[in-house]
Every structure is written in C-alpha cells, then in structure tokens.
Amino acid sequence: MTERQAPPAPGRGATPGKRKDGLAALAFLSPSIVTFVIFVLAPTLGVLYLSFYDWNLLSDGTFVGLDNFERLFTDERLLRVYGSTVYMALAILAINVVLGLLLAVLLETRMPRWLRGVFRLSFLFPFVVSAAAVALIWRFLLNKDLGLVNYLLGGLGIDRIDWLGSSVWAPISIIIVNSWKTIGFSILVYIAGLQAIPDQLKEAAIVDGANAWTRFWRITFPMLSPTIFFLVVINTINSFQIFAEPRVLTQGGPGDASRTIVEYLYDRAFGDFDLGYASAIGITFMLVLIVLTAVQFRFSRRWTFYE
C-alpha cells in the first residue's frame, strides 16, 4: 500500500506539476499512512492469521487450519448471541431513524430560539456521557424493587417489571438505554439535513395548498433521503458494536439473552484466552458489517434522492 504511494520515478511520464504534488501528498499523508499500517492494517491481517491458529498467549501457537471456522458452525451459543445482537441492533436502529426523525421535525417547527436550544441540548446530552456511566445510572433506575422506573409504572397501575433479570426484558432494557444515549446524535444529523432543504421549496408547496402531511412525504422525505441513508449506515455499524451497556447492566444475561457479539468475542479472547477462536468470531463480525453496508448501499439507489 505504501509503495504505491511513492512519487513516480523521473522520466516515467508524469508532468513536473504532478510530481511536485505527489511529493507533497506523501508528506501530508504519511502520518495517516504510518498509523493506518501499524494500528489498522497489521491488526486486520493479524486477525486473519490468528484465526488459523490455536493459541492461548502463553504457549506457542499451533496451526490448526480451518478448525476455528468449523467450530463456528457447531457453537450454539454463537448463534444465540448473534440472534440477540441482531434483535437489539435492529430495534435500536429503528428507534434512532424513526423516533429521531419525528423529534427532529418537531424541533424544527416554530418556537422561541432559547426553547429550541434547551431541547436540543437535553437531547444531545447523554451522547457525550460515557456508556459505562449511563449504564450504571440505569442499573439503579431499572432495579426491580427499588428503582424509580418501576415506581413510576406502579403509579400507572403496572406491575413491577424485572428489567434486568428476565430474558424478555433484559434485551429491551439494553435497547432503551442505548437508544436513549444515541438518539441525540441522530436528531442532530437530521436537524442539519432539515436545515439544508431550501425554504423556497416548502413555501411553494404551501402556496400550492399542500397540507403538512403531503409536504412531509413529497418534499421533506425525498430531500432528506441522503441523511436518512447516512444515519441507517452509521447506526447499523454502531448498534452492532455495543459492549459497555450489556457489560455493566446485565453481564449479557440471563443466559445469553442480552449478550452482544463483541462481549462474546471479548470473553473468548480475554476470559478463556482462546485467541484463535476469538479471531474467527471477529472475522464473521467484520463480514456481517461489510455485507450489511454493501446491501444498504445497493438498495439505497432505489429510495435515496440526490440533487
């Protein structure tokens, strides 16, 4: 990769101007190239290499061919963990994209500037707080017997819910806590997209007598489609990588009900020191992300609209 970056040798047909840019480009890019090669490219190739070995950090590793990949197919826990990861990730994605859009549209309606500022700040606030801190706070709020959430629900006549201890509610708790933390970022990106829609378009539609519902579907939604697409891609990648919330809130349990793939990988690697198998899991995870992103790009042509 780096060799390709080198400026062309003299006399190989590059114009002098181009050659000058090539040297400058090498200088400007070298900090990124060096850090990329050592801390991204080498570890990525390393995952591939390790996945063919059986290794526990202490002894010498032994080459085991495709054994680690065969184990993937017989590991029932892995399938369950992927199931709960996909379930939680899709729910978080949907909440961010749909509820985020609703709140952003409401935020952009007419209201005093200071009020808009207060709302915007409150929505964005959890985004900058550490997921570990957020999860700790919610561990208290969602406590079955002493938590505020069950107390408030009790006021509405709803029985105590075992938020963190039941296999039905534990993943829902992770979904709520993660969406609560991330939705501010989605709202912010939506606001930026909404503000980029030219006012003339909306005014023309009002003059034509279109109601708010029609204006949303005929103007706002198509104009916003690149933003929605950006958020779908980013939120998919992020929600598949959840680690801190299950770690602190539920320890992945009960059973594997709220375990994510990253947590499973972490336990295999640094709990069992089964580094080869953890690497094979890492490769499946990377492939899932690449396929998901590629599929999203492919389908996006059908529904996104670029000026």
Added chain:
Amino acid sequence: MSRTLSRVATFVILAIAALAITAPFLWIFRGAFSASDAELYKLPPTFEPANLTGANFGRVTDQVPYFRFFTNSIVVSTTVTAAQIVTCATAAYAFARLRFRGKGVLFAVVIGSLMIPIQVTIVPLFLVMSKLGLTNTLWSLILPGIFSGFGIFLLRQHFLALPYELEEAAKLDGAGHFRTFARVILPLSGPSIATLGILCFTYWWNDLLLPLVMISDTERQTLPVGLVLLAGRFSTGSLGTIAAGIAMAIGPVLIVFLAAQRYIVQSIASSGLKL
C-alpha cells in the same frame, strides 16, 4: 385553533422527551449530594436542601485513586484528539486539494477502514502493543486512536466545500502547499475541526473496551473503568458514593460539550454528510 393545538402538542411531546432524557442525570446529581442512602431509596424521590452534603465526593477519592483515573483520562483523550486532528487534517487536505497517483485507491481504503471496528482487531492490536512493550502504559490507549477514517472523511468533505479563490491568491504570493494549508485552509475550518475534536474527545474519554484489554495496573486505568471498579466493589454499598463518582466523571465532558456544541450543528450542516 387547530394550529394552536398542534403547537401545544408539539411542545408537550418535546418536553416529555427532554424530561425523559435529562431526568436520570438530575437524579444522579441529587444522589451525589445525598447524605443517606435510605433517603435515596425513598420513593417518591424527595428533595430537601437541608440534607445535602459533599461527603460523597470525599468518599469516592478515598475508595479509588480518582485523581489518577482523571489525569489518565485527560492525558489519553487530549493526546488522541490533538494527534487525530493533525493526521486527519493533513490527509484530508491531500485528498481534497492535491493531485497524485493512487488517490482513488487510497480514499477507498480510508472509507473501507470505517468497516473494520476496533472490536474486531482488538486481539492482534493487543499483541502489537505487547510486542512494542507498550501494554499497561497510556501509549496503548493513545496510539490505536490516532488514525481515523471517519475524521479524514469528515474534514475532506468540508475542505472540498471551501472556495478556491483564496488559495489562488496565496499561490500567486508564492505560498507552497504547507503554507496554503496552515494559513488559508486551517483558519477557515474551525467548526469542522471543533466537531471532530468533540467527537474524538468524547469517544476516547468514554471508551471502556481498550483500557479493559490493555491495562492491568489499577493506577493506569481511565475513568470509565474506574467507575465500574467503584460500582463493582460497592454494589451492595453506598449508592451516594457511586452517584458522586458518576457525577465527577460526567462533569469535564459536559464542560467541553457546552463550550463547543454550537459548532457541531453548523459543521454537520455545512459539510453535507452524504455518502
């Protein structure tokens, strides 16, 4: 009439959402100053200014080396942020303004790197660090964060949107690429660099996975791990102490955020994040 009604409905929905999002923080800040746990567990929550105390904060610093965690977190987050701004801004300038061979391929590599999360490469990354003899040092938390495909992408989009005229003038004055970059491009890019700075700082301030993997020495841990330690050790103990620890971890990030938040909307709007 119906217009007033819809404005009231809008306000009510937004107010409920804002309350649901901020209430847990208010509860934790109140808990941090609470004198007795019994009072904290009392439902409905009460608020009596007479019962407030600062003792919980002292208890946090007694139980864990809080100021060490804090210093470690500050060192890691600010170093990564400064280094990331340098590497991303220079690379983004090359992609936005220079002509060179292999530009398309390299940019595809940058975008591709977005799909390789650090969670996947964490095992070999740990090995790279231990080969370099850097595990259990703050370097192992700083170095992996310096390259950022997202940062290069964000700044490139922004640089592409800057008008060329100013650079032409600088070139006529005989400025080279480095001077054009430092004197023309950078001064015009405050908001987008601030955005990258905020996103980078909060990400590394909050990261839990990397310190858990790289650091075994308690003295070298960062705040998120410190919080988990505090809560783990006292999960049956004082709620007020944990609340105070959380409040002390949130504070600095809150200040950075409030100082720079107005840039975020501005720069995301102007860079037109389109894939």
